[in-house]
Amino acid sequence: MTLYRQCASCLPLTGGMIFSWFLNPGWLIAFPLLGAVLLLFFGKRIGRFAGVLASGLLGLSFVLGLVLFGAQLGTAGSQRTAYVHLFDWISVGSFRVGADLTLDQLSIVMVLVVTGVGTLIHIYSIGYMEGDPRYPRFFCYLNLFAALMLTLVLAGNLLLLYVGWEGVGLCSFLLIGFWFERAKASNAAKKAFLVNRVGDFAFLIGIFVLAKAASTLSIPVINALAGPAPPGPAALLHQPLTTGIATVASLLLFAGATGKSAQIPLYIWLPDAMEGPTPVSALIHAATMVTAGVYMVARLSPLFQLGSALTVVAWIGGLTALWAALMACFEFDIKRVLAYSTISQLGYMFLANGVQGYSAAMFHLVTHAFFKALMFLGAGAVMHSLAGETDMRKMGGLRKAMPITGYTFLVGWLAISGVFPFAGFWSKDAILASAWHQGQYALWAIGVGTALLTAFYMSRLYFRVFEGPLLVPDGVEVHDGRVHDAPITMVIALVPLAFLSVVGGLLNLPPSLTLEHFLEPVVGRSEVPAGLTPWFLASLALVAGLAGIAIAYMLYMRPDGQTRRAALYPRLRIPIAAAANKFYVDELYGRAIVLPGKALASFSAYTLDARGIDGLVNGTGGLIAAISDRVRRVQSGYVRNYAATFLLGVVVLFSIVVVRLATG
Amino acid sequence: MTSVAPGYYLVLAGLMFTIGVVGVLVRRNAIVIFMFVELMLNAVNLIFVTFARMHGNVDGQILVFFVLVVAAAEVTVGLAIILMIARRRNSADVDGVHLLRW
Amino acid sequence: MSLAVIVFGVMFIVALGASLAMLFSPNAVHVALFLVVAQVALALAFLLQGAYFVAAMQIIVYAGAIMVLFLFVIMLLGVDKREALIEPLRGQRQVAIGLGLLLAAEISYSVLRGVHLLGLGNGGSAALNAINQNPGNVKAIARLLFSRYLLPFEATSVLLVVAIVGVMMLARRIDTAAGLFEPRQPAEPSAPIEAEREAV
DSSP states (O other), rough: OOOOOOSSOOOOSSGGGGGGGSSOOOHHHHHHHHHHHHHHHHHHHHHHHHHHHHHHHHHHHHHHHHHHHHHHHSOOGOOOOOEEEEEEEEEETTTEEEEEEOHHOOOOOHHHHHHHHHHHHHHHHHHHHHTOHHHHHHHHHHHHHHHHHHHHHHHHHHHHHHHHHHHHHHHHHHHHHEEEEHHHHHHHHHHHHHHHHHHHHHHHHHHHHHHHHHHBBBEEEEEEHSOOOOOOGGGGGGEEEEEEEHHHHHHHHHHHHHTTTOOSSSSSSHHHGGSSSSHHIIIIIIIGGGGGGHHHHTTHHHHHHTTTHHHHHHHHHHHHHHHHHHHTTOOHHHHHHHHHHHHHHHHHHHHHHHHTOOHHHHHHHHHHHHHHHHHHHHHHHHHHHTOOOBBBBGGOOOOHHHHHHHHHHHHHHHHTOTTTTTTHHHHHHHHHHHHHHHTTTHHHHHHHEEEEEHHHHHHHHHHHSSSSOOOOTTTTOBBTTBBOOOOOHHHHHHHHHHHHHGGGOOOOOOOOOHEEEEHHHHHHHOOOOSHHHHHHHHHHHHHHHHHHHHHHHIIIIITHHHHHHHHGGGHHHHHHHHHTTTGGHHHHHHIIHHHHHHHHHHIIIIIIIIIIHHHHHHHHHHHHHHHHHHHHOOOOSHHHHHHHHHHHHHHHHHHHHHHHHHHH | OOOHHHHHHHHHHHHHHHHHHHHHHHHHHHHHHHHHHHHHHHHHHHHHHHHHHHHHHSSSHHHHHHHHHHHHHHHHHHHHHHHHHHHHOOBBBBBGGGOOOO | OOOOHHHHHHHHHHHHHHHHHHHHHHHHHHHHHHHHHHHHHHHHHHTTTOOOOHHHHIIIIIIIIIHHHHHHHHHOOOOOOOSSSSOOSSHHHHHHHHHHHHHHHHHHHHHHHHHHHGGGHHHHHHHHHHHHHOOHOOOOOOHHTTTTTTHHHHHHHHHHHHHHHHHHHHHHSSSSGGGGTSOOOSSSHHHHHHHHHHHO
């Protein structure tokens, strides 16, 4: 399959080979990995400098990412892919897997998001985690996460991708349970890991299916096999995958994505993951790790398109978006609202992937990273100032009390609600347009409905926390209308993200559609409707968003909002109670899966292992002891008994002689 | 004169040997047991002499000579030991020395 | 019914009877005396088979010296001790008698079936008689003893010396239990014995 590989370890981009050793994408992973290793072994000695070190290294990766991006822009569109072979990893018989990296337009987008937003969050954490006794360890985990996420993004074969996939799951576990002294945190970490594991298992089976069917794990090769045969002599080598295999494999891989990216049915870990420190929620559970599933689907789009899995992807995405939005409407914990919001927006991205609007999905991924990370960091600042309070019923009027946090959060709120001209408007619109254009009107309607709900619950959050009269929990000091605002390190992160949330739409403005055209060589052309229809649809979505804001305004901002709420709730008591209790999904899983699992484990441990196997082993010992207890009585101490034994032996031996004589 | 077939002597020796064995197992006095051992040795002597006759040379009889000498030495030392043990325990009962048991 | 057969028959009955009587006598002295009778009968058997020297040796050494030694020891330890008839060990008597009968049957069977397998024929008696005529039983034994079997002969002499020394060591009178482990008083035996003891 060498036709599909370039085995040179240099990019065909730069002017000469001279610079290639530095412009190797492997460095992107190496910098944060170095940080993680240094902090692992010398963390105590590095001490307070750990934050700067970690941020600096990831920042270095970001700079390199920009350079590589520039190099890509400098070459022609179809040649922007580079394959880098770092080293031979597994070589067993005819099974060869190398540490191969693939850098193309899709990966560079993810790289810039991960390193860029990641660096900002690292800087934010310097202030947020100050004073924590395990400060260096936190940055070690963050850097490790960044390294593994970049491994996932840059991976050129499924095995390396799986390494990154599992690795970020591990880092998620470590970081959610960072304050493991709290039972809720360690339980949440366990839950995250176990639920992810279920998805990862399906992912692994998918990898096996592909390995068997395609005889290779290389992503470019699999994509080529899933696509049409190339013209010319190469067609002879092209053995296409069957649609059945493609469907099965892509469904299995998508099942893994439901775990990692918190879609139905494996989303239950993400709300509980909010027990971790807020920078963790921002980085991992908003911007980067949870988007790995979206990236994976886009990366393997030829495979998904070959089979019939995309329908499943789109519908699960859409339904998850709606489902999570409903639950977010009745949450009081500000971080959990943001968590459900993340699940919902991820649903949008999968919806986009499912209707073959891959660049729309990536566009929304990027803008979502901006405003969601912004809002998480803002929530973190609020918690930081209000001594860790997260209940929105105990907060109020914070925009005037914490101006920087307040105004940046305002930007984020408008962006996610899809208000023109902020970033979210453009990206959400792109998705809805793709859905409409593919004829998926039902999904379009779900998307619009979810947009309304999104606007509603985010406005509810914003109005209750940042508007209205000043309300702070007991014990928080107020100095002439102001609360202790975010320190400078946290501000450094908030402001750029706010800026990006405002101008992020420029990435893919119609009619120029820069991002779309940039990604075209990789994910293919997605049909964008022309003419009046898109503007009409866009305005519908905008109206939905504004309606959501208006409803929230009526219910929460106006003084008589309280009475309106009180009047409304009894009528919708049952659905509201269901949504407020997360539709009892956790309880259902607990009864149906966890309890039987525990029963099985208990049975295995106590009956099979303790009584069965130990019984067998101990029983053998006991049996031998019992036998020897009987047999030892032979040694009676009486010489005459021993003499009798001699005689017995003699008689037996003699009988041999007798028998031989008798038989001749 | 016509002699008796050697088989009968062998049968006699075998019977005496067996009686010696049974005696060792059944009797309790140490010296009596020793005497039954001597009985066994005597039976063996008879067997050697019979075979000497069957072979037609005196080698078997020389062996008997040696058995005799060794039996003498053995009886000497054995009885000395029995004497010592029996004096200590004031009894010649072999069942009394049964401490090396389970 | 030649004389040899009659003598054999008598000898057979006496030997076997004495052996059985040994088995059933509770008194140790009786047992010894019955053993003497058995040994004398065996000496007769030796004579019948042309082993004249060995027959004499049997009487002189075995019946005459060894059995006397036995009787001395019995006397030392108490002559009228009677062994109780009950058997303290369960099943010992039954096992002994059972296995004994089995052994006797096996030996008899093997002998009667297998003796002809040796292929010796009947010439043995004649040859032995010839040897006894010329050069005579004692001379024949002597010739073999001091030529072919010289080494065992010397070895047995060493054995006898060892036995004597051993018995002397064993049989010294000891007054206390501690004296078992202590050397004898210096006033007593001569140096060679002392040296021997220290070497031991």
